[in-house]
Amino acid sequence: MLYEITIDGKHYRLELARAEGRWSCRLDGHEVEVDAVLVRPDVLSLRFGNQVYEIKSERVGGAKGDNNDWQVWVGNARFVCELRDPRALRSRARAADDHGPRKLTAPMSGKVVRVLAREGDAVEAGTGVLVVEAMKMQNEIKSPKKGTIQKMLAAEGGAVNAGDVLAIVE
Amino acid sequence: MFKKILIANRGEIAVRVIRACHEMGIATVAVYSEVDRAALHVRKADEAYPIGAAAAAESYLNIGKILDVARQSGAEAIHPGYGFLSENARFAQACVDVGVKFIGPKVAAMNAMGSKTRARQAMERAGVPFVPGTSRGLESIEEAEEVAARIGYPVMLKAAAGGGGKGMRLVHTPDQLKSSLDAARSEAERSFGDGEVYIEKAILNPRHIEMQILADEHGNTLYLGERECSLQRRHQKVLEEAPSPIVDLDMRRRMGEVAVRVARAANYTNAGTVEFLVDQRKNFYFLEMNTRLQVEHPVTELVTGLDLVHLQIRIAAGEKLPLRQEDVQIRGHAMECRIYAEDPDNNYFPSPGKITLLLEPSGPGIRTDSGMYEGWTVPMDYDPLLAKLIGYGSDREQAIARLTRALDEYFVGGIKTNIALFRRILADPDFRAGKLDTGFLDRLLQQEPADHQQDDRKKDDPQREQVAAIAAGIFAMLGASADVVGERASGASPEKAVISSNWHSASRREALR
Numbered sequence: 001m002l003y004e005i006t007i008d009g010k011h012y013r014l015e016l017a018r019a020e021g022r023w024s025c026r027l028d029g030h031e032v033e034v035d036a037v038l039v040r041p042d043v044l045s046l047r048f049g050n051q052v053y054e055i056k057s058e059r060v061g062g063a064k065g066d067n068n069d070w071q072v073w074v075g076n077a078r079f080v081c082e083l084r085d086p087r088a089l090r091s092r093a094r095a096a097d098d099h100g101p102r103k104l105t106a107p108m109s110g111k112v113v114r115v116l117a118r119e120g121d122a123v124e125a126g127t128g129v130l131v132v133e134a135m136k137m138q139n140e141i142k143s144p145k146k147g148t149i150q151k152m153l154a155a156e157g158g159a160v161n162a163g164d165v166l167a168i169v170e
Numbered sequence: 171m172f173k174k175i176l177i178a179n180r181g182e183i184a185v186r187v188i189r190a191c192h193e194m195g196i197a198t199v200a201v202y203s204e205v206d207r208a209a210l211h212v213r214k215a216d217e218a219y220p221i222g223a224a225a226a227a228e229s230y231l232n233i234g235k236i237l238d239v240a241r242q243s244g245a246e247a248i249h250p251g252y253g254f255l256s257e258n259a260r261f262a263q264a265c266v267d268v269g270v271k272f273i274g275p276k277v278a279a280m281n282a283m284g285s286k287t288r289a290r291q292a293m294e295r296a297g298v299p300f301v302p303g304t305s306r307g308l309e310s311i312e313e314a315e316e317v318a319a320r321i322g323y324p325v326m327l328k329a330a331a332g333g334g335g336k337g338m339r340l341v342h343t344p345d346q347l348k349s350s351l352d353a354a355r356s357e358a359e360r361s362f363g364d365g366e367v368y369i370e371k372a373i374l375n376p377r378h379i380e381m382q383i384l385a386d387e388h389g390n391t392l393y394l395g396e397r398e399c400s401l402q403r404r405h406q407k408v409l410e411e412a413p414s415p416i417v418d419l420d421m422r423r424r425m426g427e428v429a430v431r432v433a434r435a436a437n438y439t440n441a442g443t444v445e446f447l448v449d450q451r452k453n454f455y456f457l458e459m460n461t462r463l464q465v466e467h468p469v470t471e472l473v474t475g476l477d478l479v480h481l482q483i484r485i486a487a488g489e490k491l492p493l494r495q496e497d498v499q500i501r502g503h504a505m506e507c508r509i510y511a512e513d514p515d516n517n518y519f520p521s522p523g524k525i526t527l528l529l530e531p532s533g534p535g536i537r538t539d540s541g542m543y544e545g546w547t548v549p550m551d552y553d554p555l556l557a558k559l560i561g562y563g564s565d566r567e568q569a570i571a572r573l574t575r576a577l578d579e580y581f582v583g584g585i586k587t588n589i590a591l592f593r594r595i596l597a598d599p600d601f602r603a604g605k606l607d608t609g610f611l612d613r614l615l616q617q618e619p620a621d622h623q624q625d626d627r628k629k630d631d632p633q634r635e636q637v638a639a640i641a642a643g644i645f646a647m648l649g650a651s652a653d654v655v656g657e658r659a660s661g662a663s664p665e666k667a668v669i670s671s672n673w674h675s676a677s678r679r680e681a682l683r
Contacts, residue, residue, distance in 0.1 A: 001643070001647055005643060010635065012636070014639055014640060016644065032640070042583065044644060046637060048637050053637050055645075056529075057583075057645045058526065060523075072642050072645070074634040074637050074638050075578065079638040081642045083643070134519075135511070135553060139519050
C-alpha cells in the first residue's frame with residue numbers, strides 16, 4: 001500500500017506491505033524496520049528499531065467522517081494526522097476558502113441558550129452570534145468575519161452536537 | 171447498621187459511596203436521570219430507579235422523587251455525596267420527616283453553616299479568626315465605603331449564599347466599589363436567589379487550606395489534618411494534596427483545634443470541612459465550613475489510612491468514633507488530579523461526548539475514583555468531572571513521581587480532557603518547590619497560551635513524528651478490526667472486522683473502488 005500522510009502539517013510518503021505477520025516499510029524512500037502489534041482496537045505497540053512506542057488512534061469532535069479530526073498519539077504527544085491513498089486523490093475536492101459564506105459550528109454538544117443575531121443582521125468579525133451552554137458553562141460563538149447573517153439554523157433551547165452548523169455568515 | 175442505603179447522586183462519587191456500602195455488606199439503591207441509565211453508578215448498584223428528566227432540577231434535585239424511591243426501595247439512609255442536595259437543609263429536614271437517616275450533619279448545623287454571614291456571626295462568638303470585614307450583608311453603598319476605608323483596599327465583595335466564585339468581586343480602589351457592589355448583588359440574586367453581599371479585606375495570593383473534621387453523635391470531634399487546595403481555576407479546585415507543603419505539626423494542631431471549635435459551635439456531626447485562607451505569613455482565617463464529604467476527601471484517606479465514607483456511615487448509624495485524636499497520624503503524601511471533560515485548546519470549555527478509548531493507570535500508589543468507562547457517552551447536562559487520579563508516596567516527591575508516571579499511562583480518547591495540564595503542573599519548578607497560591611494556575615496558563623509542553627516531548631524525540639506517520643499507515647491498513655488484536659496483525663481482511671469504524675468503512679470503500 002502506498003499512502004501520503006501528513007503529520008502536523010509535514011508530508012510523508014509511506015509504503016507498507018505485510019506478509020506472514022511481518023511488516024516491511026519504506027518512509028520517504030528509506031527502508032525502516034518496524035514491528036507492530038495491535039494490542040486492542042485503536043492501540044498499537046510499535047517497535048521502531050528497538051525503541052518501543054505505544055500509539056493511540058483517536059477521532060475527536062467535528063462532523064462525522066471528517067478525516068481532519070484524526071489524531072495519533074505517540075506516548076503522550078499528540079499528532080494531527082491526515083492520510084490519503086493517492087489513487088483516490090481525485091475524489092476529494094477541497095471546499096475550504098476564506099471568501100464567500102462561512103459556517104459557524106458548535107464547538108461542543110450542548111444547548112443553544114441565546115440567539116444574539118437574526119438573519120439579515122450585519123456583523124463584524126468577533127461579534128457574538130449565539131451562546132451555547134454545556135455542563136454549566138456558556139460559550140459565545142462569534143462571527144469569524146465581517147458580513148451579514150445569511151442563515152440562522154439554530155433556535156433558542158435547541159440541542160446541538162459538536163460540529164453542527166448553527167449559522168452561516170456571508 | 172443499615173441494611174440498605176440510597177445514594178442521591180451520580181458520577182464518580184456515587185460509585186465511591188456504592189463501593190463503601192458493598193464493603194460494609196450494605197445493599198445500594200441508585201437513582202438516575204433520563205440520560206444516566208447507562209452511567210457507571212447505575213451499573214454498580216444493586217437497585218436503580220429512574221427519577222426524571224436530564225435537568226438536575228427534575229431529577230437529582232427532586233426531593234419528592236428521591237424520597238419516594240427511598241420509601242419504595244426500603245432504604246434506611248440516604249448518602250447525598252457532594253453537590254446536588256448534599257448541603258440542602260430542606261432535604262435533610264425532609265429525610266427526618268419521613269424517617270430516613272440523612273448521612274450528614276443535623277439540619278440545624280447545616281442551617282448555621284449554609285449562609286456565610288450567619289456562619290461568620292456564630293464563629294465570631296466562638297473566637298475563630300476571621301479576615302477583617304463585615305459579618306452581615308451590606309445595607310448600602312455608604313456602609314460599604316465606610317467599611318472598605320476602615321479595613322483598607324483591596325477588598326473582596328462576596329455573596330452570602332455564594333459558592334464557586336459566583337457573586338464575588340475584587341475591588342482595588344474606592345471608585346470601583348459602587349459598580350462592583352451592584353454587579354455582585356445582581357449576580358448573587360441571579361445565581362442564588364439572594365442578593366445579600368458582604369465585604370472582606372482581600373488577601374492577595376492567599377493559599378486555600380482546609381481541615382477535615384469528623385464528629386460522632388456522642389460529642390466526639392476529631393480533625394484529620396489539612397488539605398492544600400490552592401490550585402484553582404475560576405475558583406474551582408483542580409489539584410489538591412495532603413499534607414500542605416507549608417503546614418508543620420504546630421500549625422496543623424492550631425488549625426485543627428480551631429476547626430474542632432467551629433464544628434462544636436455548630437453542634438456539627440458527621441464529616442465536614444473547615445476552609446481557611448492562609449496569608450504569606452501563615453496567618454490563617456476562617457473562610458467557611460462545607461457540610462458534606464468533599465471531592466478531594468481521598469487525599470486525606472490515603473495519608474490517614476481511614477475510610478471517610480465508612481466512618482460517615484458508622485457515625486450516621488449511631489456508632490462512636492473508633493479512634494481518638496492522638497490516634498490520627500499523618501503518614502506520607504497524597505495528591506489528587508481532577509480529570510475534567512474539557513478542551514484545553516478551547517479555553518477549557520466542557521467537552522462532552524463518547525469515550526472511544528480508555529486506558530486507566532494502575533500500579534503502586536495509584537488510586538482512580540472514576541465515573542466513566544469506555545463506550546460511555548459523557549452527558550452534557552452535569553458537571554464535567556470524570557474521575558479523580560490520586561497518587562500516594564512516602565513523601566511529596568515520590569507522590570509527584572508516581573502521579574507523573576500514572577498520567578503517562580492515562581488515556582481518554584474521543585473527548586478532550588485536562589490530563590495534559592497536570593503534566594505541566596507537576597513539572598513546574600514552583601509547584602515542585604511547594605510555592606503555591608490561588609493565582610498559581612492562572613499564571614501558569616498565561617505562560618504558554620499556545621500549546622502544552624508536548625512540544626518539548628516532541629523535540630526530545632524527533633523520531634516520534636516518523637513513528638506517528640508509520641503508525642497512521644498501519645492503522646489504515648488494519649482497520650480497527652477486533653479479530654487482529656493480540657496477533658501480529660497478519661492476514662485479517664477488513665471484511666471480517668467485528669468493530670466498525672471509519673477506517674474500517676474507508677478501507678472497505680477502497681477495496682470496492
